[in-house]
Amino acid sequence: MSEKDFIAHHQASIESGNFQWSAPSNIALVKYWGKKEKQIPANPSISFTLNTCKTITKLAFVKKDNKDSFSFDLLFEGQPKEDFKPKIQKFFERIDTYCSYLKQYHFTIDTENTFPHSSGIASSASGMAALSMNIMSLEKALNPAMSDAYFYQKASFLARLGSGSACRSIKGSVVVWGNHAEIEDSSDLFGVEFPSPIHENFSNYxxxxxxxxxxxxxxxxxxxxxxxxxxxxxxxxxxxxxxxxxxxxxxxxxxxxxxxxxxxxxxxxxxxxxxxxxxxxxxxxxxxxxxxxxxxxxxxxxxxxxxxxxxxxxxxxxxxxxxxxxxxxxxxxxxxxxxxxxxxxxxxxxxxxxxxxxx
The missing domain is CATH 3.30.70.890 (GHMP kinase, C-terminal domain)
Incomplete structure (x- = not known):
């Protein structure tokens, strides 16, 4: 897969709606430290996906007349959170090439964490993963023929552009991000589930x-x-x-x-x-x-x-x-x-x- 494969081609039209997803944080076992342009990792990493520490995000959307710019409101735990908005604006700008439909809608993003705010647990991975899942639900509504494999792969691709490690929070119990000679289908563009059966010693680790x-x-x-x-x-x-x-x-x-x-x-x-x-x-x-x-x-x-x-x-x-x-x-x-x-x-x-x- 190349970046061009993730450019949206939608056929259907949808006026309004909403979706809600949860996405977990993750903890890297082999760390990624250092990156190139466009959130490309300097080295591959592998992580455990967590279960309890997660972000729950609801995305409501409605078509708007002005299609020249992004339009969204951001709520954190039900309250407006203006200081989070620049990060979401930057994320939308980064994924615009791949999700050209975003400017057609006004979004209300309502997000919360299951772990205490400012608890020292990085929420960018879970937050960007949850938002990306919602965006892909909208894209699938616009393109119902989309395969599940592509849905999750592009969600990981988009999440990476928001926060690098977020691409490891989409699927799997163990996820690899970054090209590695021994990991089948591994990519710098998105995370992939660990391809081999995992020993029972690591079950519910x-x-x-x-x-x-x-x-x-x-x-x-x-x-x-x-x-x-x-x-x-x-x-x-x-x-x-x-x-x-x-x-x-x-x-x-x-x-x-x-x-x-x-x-x-x-x-x-x-x-x-x-x-x-x-x-x-x-x-x-x-x-x-x-x-x-x-x-x-x-x-x-x-x-x-x-x-x-x-x-x-x-x-x-x-x-x-x-x-x-x-x-x-x-x-x-x-x-x-x-x-x-x-x-x-x-x-x-x-x-x-x-x-x-x-x-």
Whole structure:
């Protein structure tokens, strides 16, 4: 598939209507850090789709007379949210080539998150994925002959143009984004479901998110990605990501939890090492992030329970572990880790299946 394949060709006419979708967040196991023009990743990534942390978005639309510009109102949890509008405007501008019908309608976008606002969980992935699913529902109404495969593929393509990692929140329990020699049909343009059967060890894998710091990051992810352009270790990092996906592919197929832990934790620390060695350099981890990591290591060494961590571009810690040790690990988290969380806050989540149509 090329970008030209995603240019809309609609036949039907529809005056008004509404749709509603939910889309989850995701957590990368092999990280994407660094991007080219048009939201193209500098290296492939692979992620677990989450289940509980999601955005629910309703899109109402009605035809309008002026078709020269985009027109929309934005509500967050039922209230106008003007400061979110520039991001949606930019998204519409980016996808205009592929969704020429958007200027024909006035939209009311009403969105909410199942996780607390400003909880430190990135909502751009789930938010852009949910909005893209709604837009594709409109496009399918205009072109009823559209196949399901194309519907989801283009939704992922559009979501990527809103927020890179959003393309991994459309389908699947495990999603790969970016060209990789060993992943069938993988693409820089959209995410694809992991093509092989996943070992039962990873069935309903748990992710408990420890909210270490809910404040705004001192350096945005967009700025961090840009700093990879002249990074002294960028080429080695991109090659490492390809190698780690090859390794993780085998791990997910065979259920090797020990190898999974090594790759996952190494990737998390590598992501933050790239931040600390860029110019200008920066640190998003907090002292409590390191305390949690050290306590996880000590607990795993003592008990041999296969619990590990990963990090996103921030201070919060995702604690990953199999479902069959859930009660034991949750007790460990409550006893030893919650004291390092802001206001003792955490979110229990697990591997999910992607976007769901509500209306």
């Amino acid at each position: 748990q992710d408990t998110i420890l909210l270490v710091d809910k404040g705004e990051k001192q350096v945005s992810s967009t700025v961090g990605h840009d700093l990879m352009h002249n990074h002294p270790f960028s080429e080695q990092r991109f090659a490492q990501a390809h190698h780690n996906i090859s390794s993780l592919k085998t791990i997910l197929e065979t259920g090797n939890l020990e190898a999974f832990i090594k790759i996952t934790e190494s990737e998390a620390l590598t992501l933050h090492a790239m931040m600390m060695t860029s110019m200008p350099y920066f640190i998003l981890m907090k002292p409590n992030t390191l305390e949690i990591i050290n306590r996880i290591w000590k607990y795993r060494n003592t008990t041999q329970i296969p619990v590990c961590f990963t990090l996103d571009a921030g201070a919060n810690v995702h604690v990953l572990y199999p479902e069959n040790v859930r009660e034991t690990v949750l007790q460990f988290i409550k006893d030893e880790l919650l004291g390092y969380c802001q206001n003792g806050q955490y979110i229990c989540d697990a591997i999910g299946t992607g976007a769901i149509k509500i209306l």
